[in-house]
Amino acid sequence: MQGLTLIGSGWHPYLFRAEIKALTGPLEVIHPRVVYIPHTDSAIRRLSRAALLDQVLSSAGRIWLHSSITDGELAQHIAEWAGSNLPEGSFAVRARNLGTGIDGLSRSAIEADVGAQVMSEANPVDLESPEHEIVVVLAGQDDGPIHRDSMNFIGPKVVWGLRESAWQRESYAGRAPTERPFFRPVSLDARQARLLISLAHRAGVESATVVDPFCGTGGIAIEAALQGMEALASDLDGRMVEGTRQNLDWAGVSASVEECAVADVASVWGQRSGCVFVFDPPYGRSSWKSDDGLELFLTALSAAHQIDSNGAVCTMLPAGPEALSQNPEHDYQVMGRPWSELDGLIRERGWVPVLRTPVKVHRSLARMVVVCHPAD
Numbered sequence: 001m002q003g004l005t006l007i008g009s010g011w012h013p014y015l016f017r018a019e020i021k022a023l024t025g026p027l028e029v030i031h032p033r034v035v036y037i038p039h040t041d042s043a044i045r046r047l048s049r050a051a052l053l054d055q056v057l058s059s060a061g062r063i064w065l066h067s068s069i070t071d072g073e074l075a076q077h078i079a080e081w082a083g084s085n086l087p088e089g090s091f092a093v094r095a096r097n098l099g100t101g102i103d104g105l106s107r108s109a110i111e112a113d114v115g116a117q118v119m120s121e122a123n124p125v126d127l128e129s130p131e132h133e134i135v136v137v138l139a140g141q142d143d144g145p146i147h148r149d150s151m152n153f154i155g156p157k158v159v160w161g162l163r164e165s166a167w168q169r170e171s172y173a174g175r176a177p178t179e180r181p182f183f184r185p186v187s188l189d190a191r192q193a194r195l196l197i198s199l200a201h202r203a204g205v206e207s208a209t210v211v212d213p214f215c216g217t218g219g220i221a222i223e224a225a226l227q228g229m230e231a232l233a234s235d236l237d238g239r240m241v242e243g244t245r246q247n248l249d250w251a252g253v254s255a256s257v258e259e260c261a262v263a264d265v266a267s268v269w270g271q272r273s274g275c276v277f278v279f280d281p282p283y284g285r286s287s288w289k290s291d292d293g294l295e296l297f298l299t300a301l302s303a304a305h306q307i308d309s310n311g312a313v314c315t316m317l318p319a320g321p322e323a324l325s326q327n328p329e330h331d332y333q334v335m336g337r338p339w340s341e342l343d344g345l346i347r348e349r350g351w352v353p354v355l356r357t358p359v360k361v362h363r364s365l366a367r368m369v370v371v372c373h374p375a376d
């Protein structure tokens with residue numbers, strides 16, 4: 001079966017891979033930011049939810065660079081591949097670097113060389129609005145990663161393929177929290193909200209409802225509703241509830257929004273199926289040391305279990321800044337407790353953490369993205 005080759009954003013390669021796995025299932029890792037998945041009917045539809053996906057290629061070819069290769073030799077490989085994979089119609093070649101790119105290979109030389117070799121009467125070059133795009137990715141070493149990755153770089157690779165037109169990159173233009181009518185500094189960035197939602201998915205499980213018991217300004221509810229999911233949002237603070245409603249109207253989507261404490265959400269929404277619980281619990285500037293946030297988080301976990309014990313949880317918890325500079329497996333302070341202790345408290349509420357990784361907020365604050373699945 002022909003697969004899809006996916007190119008991820010450089011912001012957090014580990015989370016890019018985790019997101020694709022959550023949405024579509026097992027994958028082959030070609031490079032920290034390049035993965036290969038089977039091309040099933042549902043794959044493109046599920047990929048439309050992805051926040052950290054940059055590009056989707058079909059019919060792709062690839063080579064591992066064990067020894068050096070010239071622009072001309074590489075162009076010849078790609079031209080041979082195009083002979084059997086490029087459909088009739090105009091085309092353009094677009095080459096891009098990942099990280100540092102690859103020593104000795106020039107994007108412009110490759111574009112010109114492949115174009116010249118592939119061009120024919122059936123396949124004229126059209127750089128403005130081509131019917132097909134041959135994308136060439138020169139995947140080198142990360143250039144100063146923001147987030148540490150558990151995967152080691154194992155040498156440069158070149159991948160190329162046809163840009164898959166059935167997948168369109170999400171545009172976040174005009175969707176920044178500061179552009180909404182109701183903004184507070186706690187507002188979660190649109191792309192991060194989308195990332196948390198997709199990390200809560202599981203391959204083979206249809207999740208249709210997002211529950212956020214700490215909705216604040218509604219960032220998660222908006223992203224859920226925009227992708228056609230049902231959103232159940234609530235907050236203890238009536239001003240936030242009103243603000244979330246305003247923001248949903250502004251975004252042109254609807255969701256159920258209620259004023260209620262996290263301890264009461266299970267009685268408000270009742271038992272359901274197909275839920276994912278996606279939220280960032282309250283925190284202040286240094287409240288990663290505070291126990292109150294911890295209590296509220298644990299209450300949210302118990303409520304989630306009551307609503308849908310078969311669902312999944314994805315959250316972002318305040319963590320100390322050291323989480324960004326040391327080994328990601330280390331026993332960090334998360335919500336003022338060593339992770340090992342928090343892990344036990346989460347399990348006591350019927351959930352098992354399946355992923356945790358730090359994300360940079362600013363110099364002195366990290367947040368731990370945590371995904372939990374049902375314990376049984």
Ligand SMILES: C[S@@+](CC[C@H](N)C(=O)[O-])C[C@H]1O[C@@H](n2cnc3c(N)ncnc32)[C@H](O)[C@@H]1O
Nearest residue numbers: 186187188214215216217219236237261262282
């Ligand atoms: C970090 S903010 C959430 C921000 C939100 N994700 C957004 O994009 O705006 C946490 C929210 O939890 C709410 N909150 C605090 N204590 C609560 C409680 N006991 N039950 C429910 N919500 C509570 C606060 O009013 C605040 O809006």
